[in-house]
Structure formats: structure tokens, C-alpha cells
Amino acid sequence: MKLKTIIITGGAGFIGSHVVRLFVNKYPDYKIVNLDKLTYAGNLANLKDIEKKSNYEFLKGDICDAELIQNIFEKYNFDGVIHLAAESHVDRSISNPMEFVKTNVIGTVTLLNAAKHFWKASLDSIPKGNLFYHVSTDEVYGSLGKKGKFKETTSYDPHSPYSSSKASSDHFVRAYHDTFGLPVVISNCSNNYGSFHFPEKLIPLAINNIKNNKPVPVYGKGANVRDWLFVEDHARAIDVIYHKGKVGDTYNIGGNNEWKNIDLIKLLCKVMDEKLGRKKGESAKLITFVKDRAGHDLRYAIDSSKLQKKLKWRPSLKFEKGLKKTVDWYLANEEWLKDVTSGDYQKYYDQQYVIR
Numbered sequence: 631m632k633l634k635t636i637i638i639t640g641g642a643g644f645i646g647s648h649v650v651r652l653f654v655n656k657y658p659d660y661k662i663v664n665l666d667k668l669t670y671a672g673n674l675a676n677l678k679d680i681e682k683k684s685n686y687e688f689l690k691g692d693i694c695d696a697e698l699i700q701n702i703f704e705k706y707n708f709d710g711v712i713h714l715a716a717e718s719h720v721d722r723s724i725s726n727p728m729e730f731v732k733t734n735v736i737g738t739v740t741l742l743n744a745a746k747h748f749w750k751a752s753l754d755s756i757p758k759g760n761l762f763y764h765v766s767t768d769e770v771y772g773s774l775g776k777k778g779k780f781k782e783t784t785s786y787d788p789h790s791p792y793s794s795s796k797a798s799s800d801h802f803v804r805a806y807h808d809t810f811g812l813p814v815v816i817s818n819c820s821n822n823y824g825s826f827h828f829p830e831k832l833i834p835l836a837i838n839n840i841k842n843n844k845p846v847p848v849y850g851k852g853a854n855v856r857d858w859l860f861v862e863d864h865a866r867a868i869d870v871i872y873h874k875g876k877v878g879d880t881y882n883i884g885g886n887n888e889w890k891n892i893d894l895i896k897l898l899c900k901v902m903d904e905k906l907g908r909k910k911g912e913s914a915k916l917i918t919f920v921k922d923r924a925g926h927d928l929r930y931a932i933d934s935s936k937l938q939k940k941l942k943w944r945p946s947l948k949f950e951k952g953l954k955k956t957v958d959w960y961l962a963n964e965e966w967l968k969d970v971t972s973g974d975y976q977k978y979y980d981q982q983y984v985i986r
């Protein structure tokens with residue numbers, strides 16, 4: 631059997647660490663190389679359980695560094711790329727869009743160039759046995775009204791610098807397929823939640839604040855809707871699409887699990903009351919409505935029927951169960967939380983919220 635050598639970018643981040651773990655454990659015959667710059671969002675503690683496995687290697691590096699990427703491709707002769715490295719937080723993209731252009735757009739094109747060059751891609755002979763898998767988001771489709779869901783054919787309509795940079799990277803990936811014959815596949819996933827989620831994002835931030843009796847900031851009126859998927863289900867979908875997806879295709883991944891932010895936070899407060907042995911209603915007193923996010927998309931919802939029908943993937947976990955599991959993980963991993971919230975975290979946090 632041909633040894634599969636795969637570079638996973640952003641493997642020290644939230645979703646990337648789950649993808650690395652799944653591939654390293656499930657495919658002992660593969661060689662998994664995790665390339666990550668270790669920004670504030672990347673953390674090698676996310677991968678402690680697999681770091682010593684013989685089929686795993688970590689490389690610290692920036693996907694925008696063309697020379698480095700060239701050297702790595704030369705050294706490892708990758709069969710596949712699973713590209714997750716990105717700046718991923720919408721609020722940070724509003725305060726610093728250029729970082730998002732650099733990593734999400736230039737970084738992606740830098741990787742595409744290397745793959746195109748080393749796999750000798752051309753329209754006349756699309757390389758077999760190679761795949762460039764680009765991990766993207768539902769936010770590229772823009773915002774829904776009360777009805778409907780995003781399909782793979784929905785037109786792109788991004789509103790934030792983050793979603794615009796991801797949309798741009800998706801376009802480049804398709805362009806490299808259509809123009810240069812690069813074998814690519816793209817998936818667009820809804821909001822993830824679960825372990826190792828950096829606590830600047832809604833669910834882990836709320837868990838951390840409730841635990842520490844701090845205000846839980848809810849943007850605007852809390853009326854925005856997100857479609858939440860357990861992160862390990864996303865990693866499983868990436869595995870299925872990497873191995874069985876059709877070259878040149880796009881797959882939407884979603885939890886079929888829409889929640890209005892305020893309802894989600896109220897449910898989380900209830901779970902936290904139970905887990906912390908607090909009086910019913912105690913944690914909900916921390917809910918604090920703050921100034922809305924600029925350009926805040928109202929509603930995301932994913933139609934993942936293509937993936938479900940063609941590749942037989944399904945979300946495995948009911949949200950209430952996944953949320954309890956997630957809360958348990960955060961309460962059991964105080965050291966991890968303490969570690970990632972040290973450094974500049976408080977400075978970022980203090981600038982972020984204006985109480986209404």
C-alpha cells in the first residue's frame with residue numbers, strides 16, 4: 631500500500647487538532663505532518679495525547695512563507711493537503727482585516743502554488759492520487775432571512791472581512807482547479823463547538839465567564855441564529871470527504887441544529903447551574919446585552935443533504951448532549967483554560983465589549 635503523506639495546516643487550532651487526532655489514530659499507515667504558525671489560537675497542548683505517535687510530526691511555520699512551503703513539499707512529497715490554517719474570529723477581522731487577507735488569502739494561494747508545482751498539475755492531466763482539500767465556512771454565503779438554507783449552489787455574499795477572506799480563498803481554490811487542473815475539494819461548514827475551542831468564541835467564552843461569575847456578553851438582542859455542529863462530527867466529515875469526495879466538488883457540512891444566540895445561552899446557563907450545583911436561574915443573571923457586532927449576519931443554516939446522501943455522513947450527537955459533554959470538558963480542563971487565557975487574552979477581551 632502506498633504510504634499516504636498528508637500535510638494538515640492549522641492542526642494546532644480548534645478544528646485542526648481534532649482532524650489531526652482522527653487521522654493519526656485512524657490511519658497508522660499514513661504520515662501526518664501538522665504545519666502551524668502557533669498564533670494565539672494555536673496550541674500544542676491540544677495534541678498532547680498523540681504528539682509521540684510515530685506517524686505524526688509537527689512543524690512550526692507560516693503558510694505565507696513561500697520558501698518554507700516549497701522546502702517542505704520537496705522534503706515530504708505530500709500526497710494530500712488538508713488546509714485549515716486561518717485567522718478565524720470575525721470580531722478580530724473587524725479590528726484587523728489585513729491579518730485575514732494575509733493568512734486566509736495569500737497563505738492559501740501560497741499553498742496552492744506549491745501543490746500545483748509539485749504535483750505537476752495541468753488541465754491535460756489532472757494528477758491522480760493527490761488532493762488539495764480546502765476547509766471553509768458557511769459564512770461565505772452571507773446571511774439568511776427567516777426561511778431557507780445554504781446549498782452548495784447558493785451565491786457567495788460575504789459581509790465581514792473574515793468571511794470575505796474565506797470567500798476569496800474558496801474562489802482561488804476553484805480557480806486553480808479550473809485553470810491549472812489542480813485536484814481540489816472544498817467543504818463549507820457551520821459553527822462548530824466542543825473541546826479545545828478558544829474562549830473568544832461564543833460557547834467557550836460563555837462557559838468560562840459563567841464559571842468565573844463574569845458577565846456573559848450577548849450581542850444586540852441575541853436574535854442571531856447559528857447552526858451548531860459538534861467538532862468531532864466535522865472532523866469525521868472531513869475524513870469522509872477527503873477519501874470519497876469528488877474532485878472539483880463542494881460539500882456543505884452542518885448540524886441541522888439552529889439556535890438563536892439568546893436561547894443557546896439560556897440553555898447553557900441551565901446546564902452550568904446543574905454542573906456547578908448552583909440555584910436554578912443563578913447563571914442566567916450573568917447574561918449582559920452588549921453593543922452588536924458590526925455587519926452581524928442574522929442567520930446561518932446549512933443544507934447538508936448532498937453530503938448525507940452521496941457520502942453517507944450524518945451528525946452523530948444531539949446538541950443538548952454535545953453541550954453537556956463540552957461543559958464537562960471545560961470544567962475538567964482548568965489548566966488548559968488558564969493557559970490559553972493568559973498573555974494578551976485579557977487585553978483583547980477588555981477592548982471587545984461595550985455594555986449597553
Ligand code: NAD
Pocket residue numbers: 639640641642643644645646665666667668669670671672673691692693694713714715716717718719733737765766767768796818819820821822823828
Ligand atoms: P482556529 O483559529 O482555532 O485555528 C487556526 C489555526 O491556524 C491555529 O492553530 C493557528 O495557529 C493556525 N494559523 C493561523 N495563521 C497561520 C499561518 N499564517 N500559518 C500557519 N498556521 C496558521 O480556527 P478553527 O476554528 O479551528 O478553524 C479552522 C478552519 O476551519 C478555518 O479555516 C476556519 O475558517 C474553518 N471553519 C471554522 C469553523 C468554526 O466554527 N470554528 C466553522 C467552519 C469553518
Ligand code: TDX
Pocket residue numbers: 718719720721766767768769820821822830831832833835847848849852854855856891923
Ligand atoms: O461574546 C459574544 N457574544 C455574542 O453574542 C460572541 C463572541 C459572539 N456572539 C454572537 C455572534 C454570533 O452571532 O454569537 C454568535 C457566534 O459567534 P462566534 O462564536 O464569534 O462565531 P461566528 O461569528 O458565528 O463564526 C464562527 O462560525 C463560523 C467561527 O468563529 C468561524 O470561524 C466560522 O467560520
